[in-house]
Amino acid sequence: MSATLPVTLTVNGETLTRLVEPRETLADLLRRDLGLTGTHTGCEMGVCGACLVMLDGLPVHACLTFAVQAAGTEIATVEGLTESTVIADLQRAFHERNALQCGFCTPGMLIAAQGLLARLPLPSRAEIRDALSGNYCRCTGYEAIVDAIETVARRRAAGETAPAFAEEPA
Amino acid sequence: MNAPLGSLDRPNSYIGRAVTRPNAKRLLAGRGRYVTDLVLPRMLHAAFLRSPYAHARIVSIDVEAARAMPGVRLVATGADLARLCTPWVGTLDHFKGMKSAPQLPLPVEEVLWSGQAVVAVVADSRAQAEDAAEAVLVEFEELPPVADIDTAREPDAARAAAGIEDNLCFRSRLDTGGIDALFAGAAHVVEEEFHFGRHTAVTLEPRAILADWDASEGKLTVHHATQTPYQFQDLYSRHYGISEASVRVIAPDLGGSFGMKLHVYHEDMAVVGLSLLCRRPVKYVADRMESFVSDIHARDHRVRARMAVDDDGTILAMDVDDVTAIGAFSTYPRTSAVEGNQVIRLMGAPYRFRNYRAELSVVFQNKVQTSQYRAVGHPVACAVTERLVDLAAARAGLDPAAMRERNLIPDDAYPCSSPTGYQFEALSHQASLVRLKALMDYDALRAEQAALRARGIHRGIGIASFVEISNPSPAFYGIGGARISAQDGATLSVTPSGEVRCLISVTEQGQGTETIIGQIVADQFGVAREKVRVITGDTEITPHGGATWACRGAGIGGETALQAARRLRDNVLALAATILQARPGDLDLRDGIVVDALSGAERVSLAEVARIAYFRSDTLPPDARAQLSITHHYAPQGYPFAFTNGIQGCHVELDADTGLVKVLKHWVVEDCGRIINPLLVDEQVRGGVVQGLGAAFFEECRYDDNGQLTNGSLADYLVPMACEMPDIVVGHIETPTADTALGAKGCGEAGTAAASAAALNAVNDAMAPLGASIAQIPMTPERLLKSLGKI
Numbered sequence: 001m002s003a004t005l006p007v008t009l010t011v012n013g014e015t016l017t018r019l020v021e022p023r024e025t026l027a028d029l030l031r032r033d034l035g036l037t038g039t040h041t042g043c044e045m046g047v048c049g050a051c052l053v054m055l056d057g058l059p060v061h062a063c064l065t066f067a068v069q070a071a072g073t074e075i076a077t078v079e080g081l082t083e084s085t086v087i088a089d090l091q092r093a094f095h096e097r098n099a100l101q102c103g104f105c106t107p108g109m110l111i112a113a114q115g116l117l118a119r120l121p122l123p124s125r126a127e128i129r130d131a132l133s134g135n136y137c138r139c140t141g142y143e144a145i146v147d148a149i150e151t152v153a154r155r156r157a158a159g160e161t162a163p164a165f166a167e168e169p170a
Numbered sequence: 171m172n173a174p175l176g177s178l179d180r181p182n183s184y185i186g187r188a189v190t191r192p193n194a195k196r197l198l199a200g201r202g203r204y205v206t207d208l209v210l211p212r213m214l215h216a217a218f219l220r221s222p223y224a225h226a227r228i229v230s231i232d233v234e235a236a237r238a239m240p241g242v243r244l245v246a247t248g249a250d251l252a253r254l255c256t257p258w259v260g261t262l263d264h265f266k267g268m269k270s271a272p273q274l275p276l277p278v279e280e281v282l283w284s285g286q287a288v289v290a291v292v293a294d295s296r297a298q299a300e301d302a303a304e305a306v307l308v309e310f311e312e313l314p315p316v317a318d319i320d321t322a323r324e325p326d327a328a329r330a331a332a333g334i335e336d337n338l339c340f341r342s343r344l345d346t347g348g349i350d351a352l353f354a355g356a357a358h359v360v361e362e363e364f365h366f367g368r369h370t371a372v373t374l375e376p377r378a379i380l381a382d383w384d385a386s387e388g389k390l391t392v393h394h395a396t397q398t399p400y401q402f403q404d405l406y407s408r409h410y411g412i413s414e415a416s417v418r419v420i421a422p423d424l425g426g427s428f429g430m431k432l433h434v435y436h437e438d439m440a441v442v443g444l445s446l447l448c449r450r451p452v453k454y455v456a457d458r459m460e461s462f463v464s465d466i467h468a469r470d471h472r473v474r475a476r477m478a479v480d481d482d483g484t485i486l487a488m489d490v491d492d493v494t495a496i497g498a499f500s501t502y503p504r505t506s507a508v509e510g511n512q513v514i515r516l517m518g519a520p521y522r523f524r525n526y527r528a529e530l531s532v533v534f535q536n537k538v539q540t541s542q543y544r545a546v547g548h549p550v551a552c553a554v555t556e557r558l559v560d561l562a563a564a565r566a567g568l569d570p571a572a573m574r575e576r577n578l579i580p581d582d583a584y585p586c587s588s589p590t591g592y593q594f595e596a597l598s599h600q601a602s603l604v605r606l607k608a609l610m611d612y613d614a615l616r617a618e619q620a621a622l623r624a625r626g627i628h629r630g631i632g633i634a635s636f637v638e639i640s641n642p643s644p645a646f647y648g649i650g651g652a653r654i655s656a657q658d659g660a661t662l663s664v665t666p667s668g669e670v671r672c673l674i675s676v677t678e679q680g681q682g683t684e685t686i687i688g689q690i691v692a693d694q695f696g697v698a699r700e701k702v703r704v705i706t707g708d709t710e711i712t713p714h715g716g717a718t719w720a721c722r723g724a725g726i727g728g729e730t731a732l733q734a735a736r737r738l739r740d741n742v743l744a745l746a747a748t749i750l751q752a753r754p755g756d757l758d759l760r761d762g763i764v765v766d767a768l769s770g771a772e773r774v775s776l777a778e779v780a781r782i783a784y785f786r787s788d789t790l791p792p793d794a795r796a797q798l799s800i801t802h803h804y805a806p807q808g809y810p811f812a813f814t815n816g817i818q819g820c821h822v823e824l825d826a827d828t829g830l831v832k833v834l835k836h837w838v839v840e841d842c843g844r845i846i847n848p849l850l851v852d853e854q855v856r857g858g859v860v861q862g863l864g865a866a867f868f869e870e871c872r873y874d875d876n877g878q879l880t881n882g883s884l885a886d887y888l889v890p891m892a893c894e895m896p897d898i899v900v901g902h903i904e905t906p907t908a909d910t911a912l913g914a915k916g917c918g919e920a921g922t923a924a925a926s927a928a929a930l931n932a933v934n935d936a937m938a939p940l941g942a943s944i945a946q947i948p949m950t951p952e953r954l955l956k957s958l959g960k961i
Contacts, residue, residue, distance in 0.1 A: 023297070037207035038200020040425070042374045043458045043884040050374055078200030091198040095190050098853050101680030103197025104204065104374040104425030125897075132892035136884070138374055138426045139680055141860035141921075142892040144853055165199065 007071045011036070012080025020067040027051045027062035029070070030077060038078035038107045042136065049135035052108040052115075053077050059115035078107035082165060087114050089155060089162035093148040101139030109135050113149045122153050175844060175913065181761040182696055184689035185912075188849035189699065191685040193678065202423040205378035205395040210451040213380070214243055216441055217299035217454075219289040219306045220463065221281035224315035224536040224877025225330070225498075228279055228288070232307040236291055239305055241298035244448050246290045248276035251443040256409050258434065260500035262650030265507050268340040268532075270500035271333030275440035281310065282331050282498035283536050284878050285463025287437050292444050292452055315536040315877035319472060319493050322533050330498040330534035339500055340507040340532040344514060346589050349527040352487045353478045360561035361476035365946040366550050367870035368470040371543050372889055375425020376456040377465065379438045381445035391418045392442065395425070397677055398432040398717045403709040404653045405434060405503065406442055421707035427679045428544040428861070432719055433466050434502040462882030467871050468543035470495050471513060471550050477558040478525075483566035485577045487525035488518045490554070494540075495533045501541035503652045507532050509540070512547025512639065515590040518555050519637035520599050520815065521577045526589035536877045544861055546720075548638060548923035556634040556927040557945065560934065570633055570931070571612055574603055574817075578635060592637075595808075597815040598903040599635055602839040605901050606633065609837050610819045623939060628824040629834070630936025633817060634927035640721035640842070640916025641812035641907070643805075656722075657805035658730040659713025662691065662738045664798040666784040668762060668777030670695060670702045672734075675715025676727030677707045681918060682850040683723050687731045689846055690912070694735035695742075696759035697776065713801055721814075721916020724846055726806055729910040734802035741797045746779050748794045808909035816840030816903075816920050818859070820928035821896075824936040826958055829951030831933055833863060833896045840920040841903040844913035851917045852900045858921020859898050864890040865922075866929035866947050 004019040011034060018033050027044075030036040030053065042050035044063045051062040054076035081087045087110050093099070100106040109132070116123060116131040123131065128146045137145065155162075175185050196202060233245040257272035276287055289306045293299035316322045316330040322337040330337050353359055380393040390412050394402055399419040407414040424431065437454055445452040456464060471494045478486040492513050496506035514528035563573035578599040579586065587593045606612070612631075619629045647654040660674040672691050678684045684704040692699040706712060715730070716722060739759055746764040747754040750773055758767040762776045782789060783796035790796060806812075819837040824830075838855050845851050868888035872881045881887045906913025926947055933954070934943050942957040955961045 021297075031207070036200075037204075038202070040204075040206070040375070042376075045458070045883065045885055047884040048374060082199045091195075094198055095194055098191065098194070098682075098849050100194055100197060101682075101853065101857065102373075102375070102424060102426045103194065103202050103680060106197055107200050110198070129892040129895075134891075136372075136374060136889055136891065138372060138428070138861070138889070139857045140853055141856035141858075141898060142895050143856050143897055146892065165195070 005068055007068055009070045009072060010074040012076055012083070022066070022068060024067045025063055026065040026067050026070045029067040030062060036077045036079055040104055040107060042104065049108040049112060050105055052111040054111060059111050078110060085164045088165040089152050090114065091165040092162055093151045097144045097148040097151070099140060099144040099148040105135060105137040109137065109145055116149070117153055117156065122157055125150060182692050182698060184693040184699055185846055187689065188847060189685065189689060191682050193684050197423065204375055204423045204425050205380055205393050206375055206455050208380050208393050210380065210382060213451040213453055214292045214294060214448055215296040215299050216290055216292050216444055216452050217296060217303045218287035218437060219303045219308065221284055221286045221288050223281060223310055223312050224284045225313040226281050226310035227313060228277065228281065229309040229311050231289060233289065235307070236302040236305040239298065239302035241294035242291060242302045243294070244292040244444060245302070245306065246444060246447060248274055248278040251275040251440055252278055254410060254443045254446055255439060258409060258502045260502040260505050262505050262647065262652060264650040265340055265505065268500070268507055269334060270339060271331040273436070273499055273502065275436050275443055280332050283538050285538065287440065287464065290440050290444055292448055317535055317873065317875065317877055319495050319533050319535070322535055323531065330536050334534060337534040338531060339496060339534055342511060342514065342530040343528070344590055345527045346525050349487055349489050349525060352525050353476065353489065356478035356486055357481040358479040358562060358565040359476055360479070360558055360565055362557060362561065362945045364473040364475065364554050366469045366471040367948055368467045368540065369865055369869035370462065370465050370467045370871055371428045371430035373426030373428065373430060376458060376461045377431060377435060377438065378455040379441050380451060380453040381442045382451040383445040383449060385449045389416045390442065391420065393420050393422065396421050396431045397427045397679060397719055399677065399707055399709050400675065400714050400717060401432065401654055409439065410442060410446065418710040421677055424679045429542045429546065429719060430465055433504065433541050435464060437464065458884055459882055462887065463538060463879055466501060466541040466543065467538050468509065468540050469550060470540055473550065473554050475554045475558060477562050479562040479566055483563065483568045483573055483576050485521055485523040485562065487523060490514060490517050490528040492528065493531045493533060495535045495537070497537050497539035498534055499539065501539045503654065504542055504647065506539060506541045508542055509547045513550045515592060516547055516551035516637060517590070519588050519592065520579060520635040522579050524589050537873060544858065545919035545922035548636065548919060549862060549865060549926045552634055552636045552924045553927040553930050553947065557930055557934070560931050571603065571607060574633065574635060578603060592813065593809055594813050595907055596905050597637070597813060598841045598905050599815055601903050602815060602817045602841060603635070605839045605903060606817045606819050606837055609839065609899055609901050615821065628826055628936045628940070630822045630824060630932040630934065632820045632928045632931025632935055634924040634931060635817045636815065636924035638721065638814040638916065638920050638923050639811050640814055641725035641806050642720045642722060643810045645810040646720065655714060655716040657803050658715035658727045659801060659803040660730050660734040661713055661799065661801040662734045664738065664742065664776065664780050666780050668775060668780045670697060672702060672704045672731065673712040674704065674706055674727060674731060675712050675717055676723045677718045679718065681854055682847060683718060683727065685850065686724055686728060686846045690728050690731045691735045694732050695739050697762045701762060713803065721918045724914045725812055725910065725916055726804065728846060728914050729912045730802065730804040732912045733804055734800060737802055738800050741800060742776065742779060745783060745794065745796050746774055748791060749779065749782060750774060806909065812843070812907045812909060812915040814840065814842050814915045814917070814920060816924070818924040818928040820932040822929065822932040822936055824933060826940060829954035831867060831949065833929065835896050835899070836925065837899045838921060839901040839903060840917060841905050842917035842920065843904060843915035844906040845902060845904060846914055854918050855900050855921040856898045858919060859925040860890050860895050862922040862925025863895065863929060866926035866949060868948055870948050
């Protein structure tokens with residue numbers, strides 16, 4: 001309802017400037033203005049975790065971050081993390097273990113998992129479950145997600161690297 | 171080809187194999203295309219002004235200020251949309267005496283629940299539409315809300331809606347006779363009053379719809395986050411007077427549904443009308459607050475039930491009174507009476523007893539409508555039955571497992587029927603119980619429980635047998651007059667390169683429909699799975715069919731795919747025989763190659779057959795039948811439903827000082843017949859269990875006396891999260907249905923059907939030494955502390 005403001009930030013490695021309303025969230029900017037629809041909104045109050053993105057390397061809720069607050073930051077979304085293959089091993093493990101059904105929570109889960117493994121490389125199952133306590137999934141019952149993250153933690157600890165996820169056949 | 175289904179040692183043997191889902195990869199890469207994500211040229215956005223009252227008369231509506239707001243294209247009232255859309259009534263003919271008030275997209279005179287959409291605003295952006303909705307002035311005259319299920323049924327009670335003569339939507343009675351005498355003469359009678367809270371689906375993607383009326387062509391395209399595109403094609407066509415062939419409904423990626431997204435919602439019907447009025451695409455996505463006050467709710471039953479038991483613990487009879495409150499009208503087109511109907515018909519279903527009486531009352535009130543949500547009625551029937559079985563076991567001095575061993579229908583007793591009229595083809599209750607006890611190490615768990623009790627640690631073990639309805643025939647909706655198909659259709663084509671396209675009417679919500687259909691087609695046709703592309707969810711492309719609900723996708727959709735694949739294979743072999751001057755019966759198709767059936771010697775590739783058929787038909791004899799596309803429909807035959815069964819175990823630890831319960835572990839043994847993909851079945855079961863545990867411990871739509879929902883946000887309405895949920899062990903018994911070649915039954919609702927019952931029994935088992943019990947879910951800490959006499 002008020003004048004737009006210019007915001008400059010880096011999204012998936014590309015620095016760009018957009019005019020945004022003060023009330024516009026980072027999730028709005030990503031989804032609506034940049035077409036990065038892999039970031040989802042499920043509650044718009046920071047409870048469900050569907051909107052998680054990496055902001056300067058840490059998971060944040062894009063629904064609780066105003067677009068103007070993201071000025072000068074580096075944002076990575078699921079699309080960018082896919083292209084850079086940073087989460088390829090997580091994506092593969094989720095796929096192998098069927099750790100997703102409808103897929104709506106999945107980008108947020110991947111980012112939460114990546115954030116967890118960055119600060120705690122070999123978490124216990126209880127620690128994984130605790131780290132996912134802000135990510136709601138209605139489909140899976142969580143166990144397969146916990147399994148997949150546990151598998152990746154072990155593989156990373158063993159020094160395994162994964163090729164780009166999408167290049168492999170089903 | 172002639173190897174038995176499920177045999178995994180031949181080429182393309184995919185039925186029974188745990189393979190990953192090809193379509194999950196795009197979701198993992200953030201490339202899902204949900205309705206929420208869709209943008210069309212010149213697209214507008216709708217927002218709704220909602221009623222602040224549970225029950226009120228609309229005195230006046232002033233939209234002038236809203237119309238003048240920036241970006242506003244249209245402000246529409248109930249009267250505006252009533253001129254375009256015919257009303258609907260949520261009844262089914264086979265529910266005798268059922269009644270419900272007519273409904274319109276937006277109300278004209280009366281609002282019936284708090285949160286009901288009243289006025290629609292269409293603007294260039296959603297934010298502008300919401301801003302303008304705040305500027306709409308509606309004067310309401312508050313009316314008394316109907317909330318209590320008993321006062322609602324009194325003769326002089328205020329009515330929940332003006333269009334109904336009283337608040338009883340539907341009543342049903344079942345009685346095998348002589349019940350009072352049986353109870354009077356029984357050695358033991360146990361009874362309980364159960365309360366099941368309202369809860370709701372809370373799909374992570376809320377409801378979403380994008381309607382696009384193209385006036386130049388007279389064509390309506392609706393991108394709709396739904397399980398049932400064909401049902402909505404029919405409804406949009408009939409209620410808006412657009413020819414069926416000019417209505418296209420597309421259901422792309424869907425962020426969860428669980429039965430919630432197959433009902434008619436007022437906003438969704440309104441959005442179609444708004445697009446007609448604006449002649450532009452109009453999109454509406456419910457926000458989370460709107461979801462809580464407008465998505466269907468479910469359950470909300472009060473059940474008074476008793477069970478008569480013989481001296482030796484043999485169950486003699488059950489007597490049940492179920493009262494359920496459904497909102498101010500019955501949901502369209504599947505009604506709000508199916509859940510209660512299934513509650514009273516599923517009671518006691520796993521057990522041998524033959525004497526049964528039940529009364530069902532479905533009551534109107536001024537809250538959000540209730541209707542079918544995952545495992546419709548099953549959790550209520552299962553929890554009541556299984557809790558009474560545990561109470562009866564205690565009275566008869568039997569361990570709960572021994573009580574079930576004595577009373578479950580024997581595995582060699584089939585076919586047989588339930589006292590409520592359900593026909594069971596073949597179930598495996600006894601084998602399932604044996605497997606469950608082994609998986610749980612039941613006796614050791616009991617010993618550990620006793621040892622821990624001596625140390626003041628209160629652990630509980632609960633088990634619950636269940637029966638699940640799947641593969642419904644037209645007996646479900648068709649006979650009631652609803653245009654909801656029980657059959658499915660598939661079109662299979664061989665492409666010029668020798669690949670396969672399968673267009674099928676069952677739909678995908680992430681459970682893996684497209685994957686299992688691809689497995690079945692590849693397996694039965696004889697090609698590598700990668701060569702089959704499955705396409706679903708578009709009424710303009712796929713044949714008409716029932717789609718996905720009531721656990722029918724694998725059993726009915728799968729059989730459709732199987733039969734279609736066999737027919738297409740016959741066509742290919744007939745054409746190959748013509749090309750090769752051989753007999754079709756001497757040939758087989760394996761891994762994309764036509765081979766000599768006996769020797770396996772390669773004769774000609776499928777790609778070559780296709781090349782000749784499409785590009786060199788001049789080389790074929792004039793009578794050659796090059797039919798490389800077929801359309802095939804399959805409707806369930808034989809039993810009206812394919813029942814499945816299983817049993818669950820739950821292990822909990824109760825903190826008697828805080829009322830907090832930790833679910834330590836959960837086990838499921840289920841029998842869904844032929845398993846097409848064990849990986850997907852197990853995850854369906856686990857997801858279902860967690861929904862059941864959510865109902866058992868957390869989920870409840872709480873209302874105050876004025877009919878206001880007091881916890882309508884994801885911060886206030888508790889859903890199960892990863893840190894609260896246990897690991898879940900899943901085991902299987904396979905009893906294929908003989909009604910189909912595939913033999914598959916449903917598995918999607920098994921987890922939800924009995925998880926809350928097992929949890930209820932486990933918590934009661936933990937509390938038993940403390941002299942407390944509970945018969946209400948969710949079992950919140952507050953309720954448990956009250957049961958324990960701590961508060």
